[in-house]
Amino acid sequence: MKEFKHVITDPMGMHARPAGMLVKAVAPFASKVTITAPTGTADARRLMALMKLAAKQGMELTVTVEGSDEDTAAAELQAFLTANL
């Protein structure tokens, strides 16, 4: 299992658009990806679950990646979050 942390820098927080982009970014990987915010935990493949976290700018997200391609998935998702959220 791989785990990393990301602090949200987007002033609007995890709003619909970055959440949707995240779902798309996770899609190609086989690993299970879970996002934990101070407000709850969500499967990163599920858009509305991610939106329901209502994660705001400045909140720290913990991302866990578990599965056969966890190394590449974790690296790519970390880069994705840094660039988009």
Added chain:
Amino acid sequence: MKIGTGLPVFPGVSIGKAVVYRKAQSTAPVSSGDPAAEQAKFDAAVITARNQLSALYEKAKVELGEEKAAIVEVQMLMLDDLDYLDGVAAAIQGGAAAAVAALETGEEFAAVFAAMDDEYMNARSADIRDMSHRIYDILCGNTGFQLPEGKFLLVAEDLAPSETIQLPRERILAFVTRQGSSSSHTAILARTLNIPSLVQSDIELADAEGCTVLAVDGFTGNWYMDPDDETMAMLKAKQAEAAAGRAALEAYRGKESITKSGKKIILAANIGCPEDAEAALAADCEGVGLMRSEFLYLGRDSLPTEDELFEAYKKVAQAMGDRPVVIRTLDIGADKQVDYMGLEKEENPALGLRGLRICLTREEIFRPQLRAILRASAYGNLMVMFPMVASVWELKEAKALCAQLRQELTAEGIETKDVPIGVMVETPAAAVLAHELAKEAAFFSVGTNDLTQYTLAVDRQNANLGKFYDPYHPALMALLAHIARSANDAGIWAGICGELGADPKMTEKFIEMGYKELSMAAGRILEIRKIVCESEQ
């Protein structure tokens, strides 16, 4: 004739025929009894919905821009949401017809979002509902709403985001909805399209369907069905006046604001956030006379960092180029509470710990803000002003801190420019002491709203005091004259940034008093420029 009211979201008058928009009301087909067949119908409808949304997205991108098209994009993403799809599949397995499953699952999700403690997420429930209604309509065989030819006023219970986008914008004269808020999609679209509109109105859809002529007065918030001759004449006159006024004012775009005797007046805009700078430039402002900093501090859980503040100020500085930008430091207090600052509740917030008083007591708040402004100064023509000054020592102390921070920044190798430091004159003490403050300040900008409230001892939030809140009170005029005279004697400039700055009845008076700058809502600039240019002063 019938008359009613609503909440106006854009000023102007529209008269024409009413078209009532109702969502398609058809009964959903009953389940075939075979869950697998219902699931197949649903899956096919999702594909159709995706194609429709994708066509709509392309149309919206061209006509309304990327940002508004994102509304549609979000719905396309929701269409693929696993929780939604799982929910529908479960309902179908439970015996529901595809159409009913799509609609009801959508309602469940919409209800969850509507109940969240987050305004942005609350608004997303409309998107979820919109998306599930689309699938429902496809499954029911609804082909959608047929619009008549020509121009019309659109009346509806409420309009869903994708509905507002689908509408032929060039044919709509007004929106009148029974629901919606001033920040709803309908209201935003009305402002984008510049059409007079009402939300939260008391209009009855059945009545609107039966009327021949509907008129909307976006100045007063009234609507009229089949107005009588007298009302019609009044509305037409108002409409003509507004149109003629707008056209005449366009002649002043790009002109210098200079009186007949040659006095140059700067007409600047009041802005709330960096994004407002673009609109202010589009309205032909000659600078920013008041940038409120509060928006950077409100609606969040912690103090903004120096870098966040710097980016916001830099954006405005760059957008305005050589034009002057006056940044007011934080004016927050017990009346505009932010939890993370841990301010105590006060009996009398208007006279409490606010404005510069907080800044001088809480350096951890003031330092990053001043450093951010100084850093941003390298990118434009910035000035800073302090709110709620009552004594000369307060100004001296804040100035000393600025000088110290500038030295620190220079030592760190960060470029800064000389930032003129001024006073927002809004306490009677500062007004009376203007001649003393003028020795220390680089400029004055009068906040007439607070100055009126403090001078007359009239709480401006108290609706019962309406007739006592007199911004033209002789006491106030005497203070205003003294402030301008003191500034001119000391060789500094004085401006007005309160509501009186945009008051056409006061423009000439201010010029006569010796004010050099008037700052106002950007939309008023051309109107005031006309008065300046026609003035004999």
